Amino acid sequence: MKTKLSLLLIVLSFAGMAQAQKKTYNQSLADSLTKLVAVDQIAAYIPTGEYKKLSHEQWDRFKDSVFTNHQKILENVFKKYGYPGFDLVGQKGSNHFWLMVQHCDKWPAFQQQILDAMRPEVLKKNADAKNFAYLTDRVNINTGKKQIYGTQMTYNTKLCQAIPRPLADSANVNKRRYEVGLEAIEEYQNSMSQMHFEMNKAGYEKQGITKPKLVAIPAKPTT
Incomplete structure (x- = not known):
């Protein structure tokens, strides 16, 4: 009887762990990532619109401030939720998170941390394999290695x-x-x-x- 009870407890324990690993879709987080990525895309390309008025030095300071601020936000998101996959923020939200991590080139250790967390999500089809390839290459280049893809x-x-x-x-x-x-x-x-x-x-x-x-x-x- 004890053996059956022990097996039941183990099964229930694993079932509870599996349930805990399921993430509830977070619309608020997805919306926040959408707003952040819009600014990220401005900083990632050549100056357009009103930004053309900035001097080279001013533009560099703007880009640096955007990427620095976003890195801190992304790090906090990661600490709270882990890698935000499709289940948490949808495909667009997950892609937005990854895209901003791509631009965290001053923080290769952070990029590596995200890459490590992304790998199992890709295997579960909860993250984009193409994005994983891009981030793999980004990390390798930023750490003095040859790219893979x-x-x-x-x-x-x-x-x-x-x-x-x-x-x-x-x-x-x-x-x-x-x-x-x-x-x-x-x-x-x-x-x-x-x-x-x-x-x-x-x-x-x-x-x-x-x-x-x-x-x-x-x-x-x-x-």
Whole structure:
């Protein structure tokens, strides 16, 4: 009888733990992340609108203040809720959290902490595998390692061409990218080249460059 009672208690205990791990959707947190990411996106790109009036130094101070303030907020969110997956804030909210962590480059230890917490959520399909790939590369680059998925680019400004930052096992990069749902690195490289051209179009046209330098895109292997 004691044995049956002990087994029942163990089962109930595990059931309670599983129940505790389920998170209730938090609309307020999702809304807060939406508001924060709107400011994040202003700081992450070139100055537009009223921000064009800022000097280079003023713009840098603005960006730094945004990312510093957001890092503190994101850290508090993480301490309270763990990694905010789809169950807690929906797909958009989870993506917003991840995107702002991407821009916490001054705090690579924090990015690594989020990456570690994100891994099991990806396995449970409670977080985006593509986002995990981007953050993996970001952490590696920020800690002096080679990237895995080729998501981080630098630019040849003489040709207007995106070039992958140092990459581990480049021969198999597309295999790894396909596994997490990313397109071929060549296709991504071209899209980044095009975006870079559009963001710096006036300067490139002064140099006589009217379009970005693109690379050939390989056919995706059939399975």
